[in-house]
Amino acid sequence: MxxxxxxxxxxxxxxxxxxxxxxxxxxxxxxxxxxxxxxxxxxxxxxxxxxxxxxxxxxTDKPIADPNVTLQTSVAFSRPSREDVDAVVAAGVAAGGAEPRPAQDYGFMYSRDLDDPDGNSLGFLYAVPAEAATDRAEALA
CATH class of the missing domain: 3.10.180.10 (2,3-Dihydroxybiphenyl 1,2-Dioxygenase, domain 1)
Structure with missing residues (x-):
């Protein structure tokens, strides 16, 4: 299931x-x-x-945050490559979204944020496959 x-x-x-x-x-x-x-x-x-x-x-009985002012949550989606991360963010910006900060490259993970036109935050990331990350860590040791 x-x-x-x-x-x-x-x-x-x-x-x-x-x-x-x-x-x-x-x-x-x-x-x-x-x-x-x-x-x-x-x-x-x-x-x-x-x-x-x-x-x-x-x-809810709680106040609803304005996502243009307050970040309540960020939903992140994995993508199959760095290029796919770049493509989906470019499509989002072209469709009226905004990229609130520069790309983040941690070596093992590449991510970019995208705010939709209502201000809701989305993340898109490519994580290096586990075996490649292990090989990289061993090479750096």
Whole structure:
């Protein structure tokens, strides 16, 4: 049995959010969408639920943070290569997102951040395969 992951994110404009996420290569799931929110499939088991901010607020008694001001969470997705990390971030920026900081290169991991048009933070990373990281660590020892 696999586990599906649903990440709920507030949005001020569902149409804009939908176009942004489609530009990243995701799939719109109309059967899990309505006037209050849309479902975006990242893959077979990971879904982003972009929900109108007013409706999102009915899920909790806590205040809803403005993601343009306060970072509540950052969702990170692995990619198969550094080039794929660069490509998805470039697509996101072209679709109205913003890259809030420069790329981070730790040797064993390369990552870039992307804020969607609502300010929600996404991370994209390429981690060197474990065997290559081990070979590199042994070479440096």
């Amino acid at each position: 696999s586990t599906d992951v649903y990440v709920n994110l507030p949005s001020d404009d569902l149409d804009r959010a939908k176009e942004f996420y489609l530009a990243l290569g995701t799939t719109f799931r109309p059967e899990l969408s309505d006037d209050n929110g849309i479902c975006i499939a990242w893959d077979d088991n990971i879904f982003l639920m972009l929900i109108k901010r007013e409706f999102f607020a009915t899920f």
